[in-house]
Amino acid sequence: MQNLEEIQAQARQAAAELLAAAELAPGSILVTGCSSSEITGGRIGKASSVETAQAVFQGIYPLLLEKGVYLAAQCCEHLNRALIVETACAEQYGYEPVCVRPQPKAGGSFATAAWEAFAHPVAVEHIRAHAGLDIGGTLIGMHLRDVAVPVRLSLDHIGCAILLCARTRPKFIGGSRACYE
DSSP: OOOHHHHHHHHHHHHHHHHHHHTOOTTOEEEEEEOHHHHTTSOTTTSOOHHHHHHHHHHHHHHHHHHTOEEEEEOOGGGTTOEEEEHHHHHHHTOOEESOOOBTTBBOHHHHHHHHHSSSEEEESOOOBSEEEEESSOOGGGGBOSEEEEEOOSOSEETTEEEEEEEEEOOOOSGGGOOOO
């Protein structure tokens, strides 16, 4: 397994490449699911690492802040894959807060890192993100807008974890007579 600086650098590179490919506008949401267990070579949910999750968070979050993009940190299955966002994000999109605070073994280390770093964190049950990073098979698809488009990056792993990314686009509707931009 790589050291924490390498993990942070990989996360930063993945986020930068996805931001470029997805062309997210300020105020957009990027959902991130992160299995610190998978990154360190363990099985998802079995070897949580707070330090690894913090390294990933520190790689991703500054880039999003710079671009004005909200981070939604997906919790693990023990919190029904709830999301940790800034209160301003929840308010902007009309997402109803729920009462829970993630912990490394109930919510996940990445969601916990987000909760601790955000200025005004809140948990919500559902979002409709514009793009996403799935680090380690965390199944972020349920939190993306309807039409998800796979994005291939120069990286396909962070540490030992498989990396899958997506952006979204509006639906094409109307059939053969429709015109699209």
